[in-house]
Amino acid sequence: MKRKNNKLKNNIRVLLPVLLLVFTQTLFCQEKDRHIVNKAIELSFYSPDESVKLTQHLLKKAETPSQFVQAYLIEADAYRAKGEYSKCANNVFNANQYREKVNDSLKAEILFRQIFLARTLRLYNQFDNYAAGLISLSENQDQASLSSLITIKLDIEKAFILFGKNEYAKGLDVLNTLEENHFPEIKAYSYLDKFYLVKAIAYKGLDEYEKSNDYYVKALNDYLKNHSKTNRLTEIALVKGQAELQFHNKDYAKSIANLTIALQKAEKLENIYALEDINNLLALNYLALNDKENHNLYNKAFLSYNRKVYDLEIASVNECYSLIGEQQAINYTSRENTLKLYMYSALGLLFLILLFGSLLYFSNRAQKKRLKEIIGYLEVTNKLLVESTDKVKKMAPKKLSIPTETEQNILASLKKFEGTTKFTNKDMSLATLAAQLDVNTKYLSEIINKHYNDNYNTYINKLRINYIIEKLKNEPEYLNYKISYLAEESGFSSHSSFATVFKSITGIAPTVFIDLLGKEIHNKKA
Structure with a gap:
């Protein structure tokens, strides 16, 4: 009996150091993996290539659904920082395979990555589907903190969607309501810099440049004060936004x-x-x-x-x-x-x-x-889809009695005007044109309606579209220019308004027109 007890004691003495070593190594590995995860997150928007290397290591060692999802989402963010949205999408959808096996917080993060892709690539139907999933998740949420975080991030995404549709006033309304109801949470979750940045973009879209600059300054100050300065995408957005305002103010x-x-x-x-x-x-x-x-x-x-x-x-x-x-x-x-x-x-x-x-x-x-x-x-x-807008209904103008000689003089002045490029000036309003032609605005409007069967805005827009079409036909380099540049060149205030007017006049989107024209020119050369 004593021999058995002694043998057992000897075995325990031998096994105990081994067990302690295994336990210590396990704890060390877990601590090391946590460090790698934190480092990968930190580098995702600062040095994305290094972050991807770390996530590849994490994916090889991953065992649970949560570990896989976390690694895929970090890698998705790294490719987002590089603008490689195909690879970003692959990682997001890989993470989505585990969505039913992870906690609500990770479910929300998957949906937010899907929402970002839908918003950035203008897949608006998919955006609505993902938003509905987040709303459902928020409504069935016991954690008030997660519910409010979902609301904050989702409203910011909704504002961006509205900006993409050139509806800055509506986007600002969403942000103001969010600020009124959730400002303490926005600050607590360190989202103040992102919130101020989105408000700055809203005011810039509304041409309220002083307010926009104030919010860019607030966003930059909060970012420098409360963040680790490792998000180059945010830094680019802040600096570029201020540069756009300085360009507007001619501070080149x-x-x-x-x-x-x-x-x-x-x-x-x-x-x-x-x-x-x-x-x-x-x-x-x-x-x-x-x-x-x-x-x-x-x-x-x-x-x-x-x-x-x-x-x-x-x-x-x-x-x-x-x-x-x-x-x-x-x-x-x-x-x-x-x-x-x-x-x-x-x-x-x-x-x-x-x-x-x-x-x-x-x-x-x-x-x-x-x-x-x-x-x-x-x-x-x-x-190459263009957001369509409702056509403005023409109001039947009251007929004016214009002397024949005056009418002929105005028509002659309009012909001279059409031979210039003054109509590409963004500030060319009815009043401005009337002043340049030295005529009455009512007379000018009446003449345009009578002889061109259009109101003033349609008349100017047709001149601008015809001008840019001639450029595209006769100067091949214009086929390579971005739509926003063509809009600027022809006098439109935004990409979206140019695209809408172009399609309403020609019947097809500008991108489709450019593609068809390019093929036609290529075939003629062949």
């Missing part, structure tokens, strides 16, 4: 200085979208300074990145629709398997099974049909 030196800083940060991220935008703004600044050498340098870079951005957007949209299709196919297969299980376990309820099976069959068939339509439409249009 400061604008160029800020854009140079933003360009350096964008180059470190290798973000094609940011590089395209910044080079375009630099080219415009140097154009305003009549510095042809630098204008040509940055404009050439802008055109090069513009082509790359176009290709990236098409690839990203195709990738997203492909992933959405795969997800629907998985859901379809899952539902079919569920149906089989019901059929095997409930043979005695034949009528109910047949009814259920029929409903499920037709539902899935409709979903598959809808998916094919979406993908088919995407292939035809290549995502």
Whole structure:
């Protein structure tokens, strides 16, 4: 008996150090992995390539759904920082495979990445679907903190969507309501810099430049005070936003200085979208300074990145629709398997099974049909969709009695005006034109209505569209310019208003027109 006890004691003495060593190593590995996760998060928007290397290590070691989701989302953020939205989408949809196996916080993070992709690539139907998922998650949430965080982030995304549709006033209303109801939470979650940045963009869109500048300053101060200064995307947005305001105020030196800083940060991220935008703004600044050498340098870079951005957007949209299709196919297969299980376990309820099976069959068939339509439409249009707006109803003007000689003089003046490019001036209003022609505004409006069968706005817009069409036909380099540049060149205040007017006059979107015209020119040369 004593021998057995002694043997047991000896075994314990031998095993105890081994067990302690294993336990210590396990704790060390867990602590090391937590450090890697934190480092990967920190680098995702600062040095995305390094972050991806760390997430690849985490994915190799991942065992639980939460670990996989966390690694995929960090990698998605890294590719977002680089502007590689196809790879970002792949990681988000990989994470989405585990959505039902993780906590609500990670579910929300997956949906927010999907919302970002839908908003950035203008997949508005998908945005609404993901937003509905977040609202449902928030409403069924026991944690008040997570519910309020979802509300804050979702409202900011909704504001961005409205900005994309040129509805800045509505976007600002969303932000003001959010500030009124959740300002303490916005501050507590360290979202104040993002909130101020979005408000700055809203006021800039409304041409309230002083307020916009105030919010850019607030956003920058909060970012520098409360963050680790490792988010180059945020830094680029803040500096570039101020540079745009300085350009508007004709302070070109400061604008160029800020854009140079933003360009350096964008180059470190290798973000094609940011590089395209910044080079375009630099080219415009140097154009305003009549510095042809630098204008040509940055404009050439802008055109090069513009082509790359176009290709990236098409690839990203195709990738997203492909992933959405795969997800629907998985859901379809899952539902079919569920149906089989019901059929095997409930043979005695034949009528109910047949009814259920029929409903499920037709539902899935409709979903598959809808998916094919979406993908088919995407292939035809290549995502060159333009938001349509309601046409302004023409009000029948009161007839004026204009002397024949006056009428002829006004018509002659209009013909001379049409031979110039003055109509490309953004500030060319009815009153401005009347003053230049030295005529009465009512007479001028009446003459345009009578002889052109259009109101003043339509008359000017037709001149602008015809002008840019002639440029596209006769100067091939214009086919490579960005739509926003063509809008600026022809006198429109924004990309969206140009696209809407162009389509209303020609019947097709400007991007489609440019594509068709390019092919026609190529065929003629061949």
